[in-house]
Amino acid sequence: MSQCENYQELISRMVDGDLSALEEADLARHIETCPDCAALFQAFSALSSQIGKDLEESPFDLRDNVMAEIHREEIRRRNRIPTILRSVLSAAACVALIVGVYLGVSITQGKNLVTAAYDAAPAAAEENTAAAEEEVRAMPEDAPAAAEEAPAEEAADAPTLQANAVEAAPENDHPLLGMGSAAAAPEETTQEETEAEAPAEALGETAEDEAAEAPALEEWELTNWDLSLLRELLKGSPEERSAEEMASHAFGRIHLQNLREEYSVLLYEEDGVLYYLDPAEETVYRSALTAEELRAFLAA
Amino acid sequence: MTREQELTIVRRVQHGDVNAFELLVAAYEKNVFNVALQMVGNREDAQDMAQEAFLKAYNSLSSFRGDSKFSSWLYRIVSNVCLDFKRRQGRRPSSSLTVEDDEGETLELDIADESQSPEALLERKLTREAVRRGLQELPDEQRQILLLREIQGMSYEEIGEAMGLEEGTVKSRIFRARKNLCAFLLKDGNIPDSIASRNPRGSDVL
Numbered sequence: 001m002s003q004c005e006n007y008q009e010l011i012s013r014m015v016d017g018d019l020s021a022l023e024e025a026d027l028a029r030h031i032e033t034c035p036d037c038a039a040l041f042q043a044f045s046a047l048s049s050q051i052g053k054d055l056e057e058s059p060f061d062l063r064d065n066v067m068a069e070i071h072r073e074e075i076r077r078r079n080r081i082p083t084i085l086r087s088v089l090s091a092a093a094c095v096a097l098i099v100g101v102y103l104g105v106s107i108t109q110g111k112n113l114v115t116a117a118y119d120a121a122p123a124a125a126e127e128n129t130a131a132a133e134e135e136v137r138a139m140p141e142d143a144p145a146a147a148e149e150a151p152a153e154e155a156a157d158a159p160t161l162q163a164n165a166v167e168a169a170p171e172n173d174h175p176l177l178g179m180g181s182a183a184a185a186p187e188e189t190t191q192e193e194t195e196a197e198a199p200a201e202a203l204g205e206t207a208e209d210e211a212a213e214a215p216a217l218e219e220w221e222l223t224n225w226d227l228s229l230l231r232e233l234l235k236g237s238p239e240e241r242s243a244e245e246m247a248s249h250a251f252g253r254i255h256l257q258n259l260r261e262e263y264s265v266l267l268y269e270e271d272g273v274l275y276y277l278d279p280a281e282e283t284v285y286r287s288a289l290t291a292e293e294l295r296a297f298l299a300a
Numbered sequence: 301m302t303r304e305q306e307l308t309i310v311r312r313v314q315h316g317d318v319n320a321f322e323l324l325v326a327a328y329e330k331n332v333f334n335v336a337l338q339m340v341g342n343r344e345d346a347q348d349m350a351q352e353a354f355l356k357a358y359n360s361l362s363s364f365r366g367d368s369k370f371s372s373w374l375y376r377i378v379s380n381v382c383l384d385f386k387r388r389q390g391r392r393p394s395s396s397l398t399v400e401d402d403e404g405e406t407l408e409l410d411i412a413d414e415s416q417s418p419e420a421l422l423e424r425k426l427t428r429e430a431v432r433r434g435l436q437e438l439p440d441e442q443r444q445i446l447l448l449r450e451i452q453g454m455s456y457e458e459i460g461e462a463m464g465l466e467e468g469t470v471k472s473r474i475f476r477a478r479k480n481l482c483a484f485l486l487k488d489g490n491i492p493d494s495i496a497s498r499n500p501r502g503s504d505v506l
Contacts, residue, residue: 012475016449018456043482050431051338051450058333059347063325066354073359074318229326232319297305 004037011037015044060258063224217266218252220298225256227263227280233297234276236285243277246270246284251291254298267291301327306370314361321361325354328371332378335447338435339382349385353378372462375452379444379463386440434484442477449474 010027013019019027031038222230249268256263266277274287274294287294312320332353336346356377357364364373435443448454448462456470463470 008479009472009475012478013471015478016456016474018471040482044478047431047478047481047485048450050428051435051446052453054428055330055334055451056337056343058329058350059343062329062333062347062350063322066325066351066358067319067322069351069355070318070321070358224330225326228319229322233323296302 004034007034007037008040011041012044014041015048058224217250220252220254222254222256222298224258226258226261227256227265227278230254230256230263230265231278233289234274234285234294235288236276236278237288239275239284239286241284243282243284246275246277249275267294301371303369307366310361310364310366310370313358321358324357324370324374328374329354331452332374334451335375336378336382338432338447338451339379339440339443340385341432341436345385349378349381353381356381368461369458371452372454372458375448375454376462379448383440383444430485431481434481437484438477438480442473442480445470445473446477446481 007027007030010019010023011031014024014027031041243266246268249270250266251269252267254265254267256265263279265279268275268277268284269291272290274289274291276285276287277283278285289297306324309320309323313324329350333346333350336349336353337343340346340349353374357374364370435446438446445459445463448459454462456467456474459465459470460467465473
């Protein structure tokens with residue numbers, strides 16, 4: 001069977017699609033007649049699919065940790081606030097956030113405390129923002145990450161804290177349908193899981209998904225994406241026009257989903273320009289990308 | 301993500317758009333994490349490795365010129381981070397197995413046992429855990445290259461680019477990695493006695 005040694009590496013290459021049609025045909029002929037090589041081919045193929053499948057999900061905080069560290073590094077590079085003062089300020093903010101969350105957890109103590117937590121957290125975020133330089137405009141993106149790491153375990157938190165946000169929600173009429181959002185509500189209970197605390201300004205209120213609507217929209221799913229990431233991709237600037245005006249130009253929708261939240265972003269196109277409706281701010285934005293570029297990106 | 305998409309985002313980051321880097325993290329975190337996981341064997345360390353790799357990539361982004369795909373460059377970084385980690389842990393980079401240079405082995409897969417088809421036999425061997433164990437047994441460079449091929453789906457050319465190797469070396473290293481992994485899997489756990497005893501040359505190929 002020593003001639004098979006010549007074939008063995010070819011078998012490995014065949015599994016990787018590295019052989020020409022001629023080489024592959026020749027090898028296939030050999031495999032038909034040689035049980036050992038047939039077994040090797042089976043083994044290599046099975047191995048290949050086994051290693052590549054069932055990939056584990058990456059840890060939910062991996063991305064946040066990386067970006068948080070990067071922002072910290074950037075601040076260190078540009079910040080003129082003396083190190084000691086800065087760490088005192090951020091420590092204070094952290095304490096305020098933690099206290100706020102702790103208060104929020106004591107649901108039995110009544111709504112007063114919950115509201116207090118709801119207020120305390122934004123205050124902490126304000127402090128944080130005010131204290132640092134403008135690069136820390138990036139920090140509010142951190143605050144949600146830090147704030148949400150703690151409450152991640154307190155799932156019971158979400159519904160209670162949501163009490164405030166949900167009350168406000170019915171006020172927001174569905175832009176497309178121009179009618180009450182009652183229709184949208186039942187379907188979107190999952191979206192109410194969104195933590196509406198401190199980063200109230202960053203995340204905004206729970207997004208209203210469009211349950212029923214207009215002619216077939218193209219739908220895309222992005223898992224493990226959040227709204228800030230999509231905003232980053234689309235690089236939009238606010239547009240004067242309202243969602244109602246734009247409604248007839250809607251062509252698609254992007255569904256964002258990660259462990260913490262779910263959003264639906266409506267896409268419009270007019271005269272080759274891409275617009276989108278930011279569900280958190282309910283504002284139409286004009287994107288720096290074209291619809292075609294976005295499609296290409298989503299298809300990849 | 302295509303090469304153009306990568307480049308666009310990389311340029312944005314290089315010009316000071318820090319947040320755009322998150323797009324790259326999002327695109328590759330799953331694969332980077334899984335490569336690290338297979339290299340170091342547990343989730344906690346793998347997460348540290350993956351995070352460190354992304355940070356290293358960010359901090360040396362100015363030296364990335366775009367002659368290779370960003371992803372290739374990134375996987376090289378995470379592989380090296382893991383290799384360094386293992387070295388610090390005291391494990392020698394190349395295990396004592398002589399498989400690296402050994403060309404003379406023939407892999408014995410005796411399928412003459414009528415009681416089970418090769419498929420059934422393989423299936424029993426190829427549980428996820430068994431494969432993970434097997435991967436840990438490989439010499440680091442073989443494991444590294446096999447993971448780049450199987451998890452990242454990188455082409456031979458991309459792997460060569462990422463690791464600074466000739467394509468021929470890539471091919472033969474992948475082949476040897478597969479061969480050794482199969483041999484380990486056969487040895488691991490229960491080889492039916494009927495097969496082991498029937499094989500006159502013995503089933504050891506390492």
